[in-house]
Amino acid sequence: MIVLVPAYEPDGRLTALVAELARSAPRARVVVVDDGSGPAYAPVLDDVAALGATVVVDAADGGAVNHGKGHALRLGFRHLLEGAGRDAQEVVVCADCDGQHTVRDVLRVAERAGAAGAGAAGGMVLGGRRFTGRVPLRSRLGNAVARGAFRLVTGLPLHDTQTGLRAYPLAMLPWLLSVPGERFEYELAVLLRARGAGHAVVELPVETVYLEQNASSHFRPVVDSLRVLAPVLRFAATGSASFALELALLVLLQSWTGSLLLALVGARVVSGSANFLANKLVVFRATDRRHTRREALRYACLAVVLVAAGYVLLRGFAAMGAPVLPAKVLTDLVLFLVGWSVQRRLVFARPSGTGRAPGAGTTPASRRSGARTSG
Structure with a gap:
């Protein structure tokens, strides 16, 4: 010893x-x-x-x-x-x-x-x-x-x-x-x-x-x-920045194309890609490029699941007679914590022995x- x-x-x-x-x-x-x-x-x-x-x-x-x-x-x-x-x-x-x-x-x-x-x-x-x-x-x-x-x-x-x-x-x-x-x-x-x-x-x-x-x-x-909370705060900051980017792109693309559907899809793809890169490099410091394709696939699957889960939760709160605004806030908080946990544990998890x-x-x-x- x-x-x-x-x-x-x-x-x-x-x-x-x-x-x-x-x-x-x-x-x-x-x-x-x-x-x-x-x-x-x-x-x-x-x-x-x-x-x-x-x-x-x-x-x-x-x-x-x-x-x-x-x-x-x-x-x-x-x-x-x-x-x-x-x-x-x-x-x-x-x-x-x-x-x-x-x-x-x-x-x-x-x-x-x-x-x-x-x-x-x-x-x-x-x-x-x-x-x-x-x-x-x-x-x-x-x-x-x-x-x-x-x-x-x-x-x-x-x-x-x-x-x-x-x-x-x-x-x-x-x-x-x-x-x-x-x-x-x-x-x-x-x-x-x-x-x-x-x-x-x-x-x-x-x-x-x-x-x-x-x-x-x-x-x-x-x-x-x-x-200790710095990674969570960075995660919240990148999410807020991506949300602001999506809103700005939505307005801009709709004015250019005249199509709400194209504007929604385009804004979501660009803001989602930006959020993926920000979380990868800034929040979770997953700088190894060899895993980018795998991480992107997992991130995309998680995004789809979170959208579906958000819809189900809001419908459930509505069925219980909950007001829309509190229900939306609670739903987003739950999805934020789930998104943080899954991205940390699965999407951007580091392989063992990388030190x-x-x-x-x-x-x-x-x-x-x-x-x-x-x-």
Whole structure:
């Protein structure tokens, strides 16, 4: 087992974590990534190095710059991949440095990831908090919003999308290096892209620990929830733009041809084609041209089904005596959610195993007991 800890301005809680890991799991390898903490925090990093941990810094700037948690995690992943002769199914557990993850839970997550099938499947195991008991209101509400938004976008019913306690098989690190993100959005991006890349996500309940009412948390409920909802918002924007384009073309084509039928068909074909391309390239980022024909066929079939379903729903509401305007709004909302889900899961679904490890990247350097060497 390898325990990877990104650290920015750590205190004695990091030392306590490393010391307890050394007692409870003496065979575990601990790697701490110093993300630009500065000279004032060197004693803490020297202490964990004395306990046997490897302290990694960015060789490009000597560890003088704070790049963000995502950068630190990827620096650690790259450092681990550079080690020769390691078992591809060895488990890498990422944990925070602020004491929010108990060693017991670190070991439980590692054990679950190393169980038969978990590592071999190329999946990840999350240590998911349940937010029960005396949880700060900010954290309870923020995670509830983020959880709902995440489930809407991905379909994954996770309890804790913000957890930093995660276990990955070593073989998964090249894909993790391909996921963009320098700061706290990186861990969210990993979850958002996991299913599309064919990686399973398993959640294991862990203890919820909040220190000083979670004062050190960098979680931003509104910003992070909007980040999760960004694909849905882009989907709504492309749909609105296509609707406006269709209306404009309808008026223009009817004035040119004098035929309502030709105007309707022409406007729908052009706006539908524009919406297909916008959803493919902007919303779902499905840039592989090899699948365009298949995607277009599925999109066209979905469009026909949605039109028919809209008609059936409106007739049903009318039969129940519902007013036309509320019925139309409700119908369009249902079709919007269905259209989003089907396009994400079927029309523009990415084949598994599409992640690529980046080429040249930031070079890590490691130190033990204060001595630095290039990685």
